[in-house]
Ligand SMILES: Nc1ncnc2c1ncn2[C@@H]1O[C@H](COP(=O)(O)OP(=O)(O)O)[C@@H](O)[C@H]1O
């Protein structure tokens with residue numbers, strides 16, 4: 068895991084401290100930010116690392132199928148259950164269960180999960196034998212669960228149970244300090260995967276990659292680099308190897324930049340004029356059309 072940025076360092080620091088415990092962990096963050104990667108990292112760092120890591124995406128299976136998948140079922144539990152089958156919770160014994168996109172759990176499944184968390188026990192669908200759960204639970208979501216609770220789509224008591232340790236993975240645009248390491252990592256990874264000799268990124272291409280905001284986060288960066296590595300000619304990734312829309316997107320981003328307040332605009336203009344006059348206050352005040360005293364006041368106010 069690469070973490071130079073304060074936000075990511077905090078996330079990994081917390082992940083490290085929690086890894087040695089059995090505590091439930093809630094990881095939130097935008098899609099593609101690295102929640103899955105962090106969940107696996109916690110597992111590999113934990114005393115459960117030698118046991119299985121079981122991941123289930125709650126968004127891809129409809130209600131009953133998901134329950135059958137999680138809890139398993141006995142023969143005859145429902146039409147088509149011609150044989151008993153253990154669920155993923157059983158497969159994860161002594162290991163870690165990662166529930167991705169937890170906000171998609173049906174009301175029914177939420178109730179069952181709550182019971183599993185509270186009692187550490189469950190039964191297969193249609194089964195009477197109670198099974199003890201010995202697995203660490205990590206849940207992931209890119210949805211604001213508190214909002215889902217307010218909207219009546221998510222159980223508040225379940226959220227409280229899940230929210231014991233909450234790790235926030237910041238979006239990539241808020242941790243650009245991590246970009247260069249991530250780019251280097253993806254270049255090496257995809258060069259090896261596709262048998263290419265690409266070793267580095269040319270300065271103009273790097274500048275463009277640094278400027279972009281990545282609404283799709285690390286996943287989008289990975290895709291951009293993979294494609295660039297494939298189309299690149301030599302040992303260097305060039306600007307032309309990046310997607311055509313990238314530089315247009317960067318320009319659009321700049322135009323959308325947050326508008327300045329009058330005070331911010333004034334401060335910026337005074338700073339610029341001071342630089343242009345090499346710090347000569349008399350000359351600067353003359354250009355700005357204000358008194359020297361007034362200029363000194365503004366310099367103090369704006370901490371220029
Ligand atoms: N810190 C990281 N180091 C290396 N690869 C990362 C990192 N963060 C994300 N990735 C890569 O970005 C992609 C998306 O990450 P993932 O964990 O699946 O995001 P999420 O679960 O938040 O949608 C994956 O291909 C993963 O390999």
Ligand SMILES: [Mg+2]
Nearest residue numbers: 099102103167
């Ligand atoms: Mg994911």
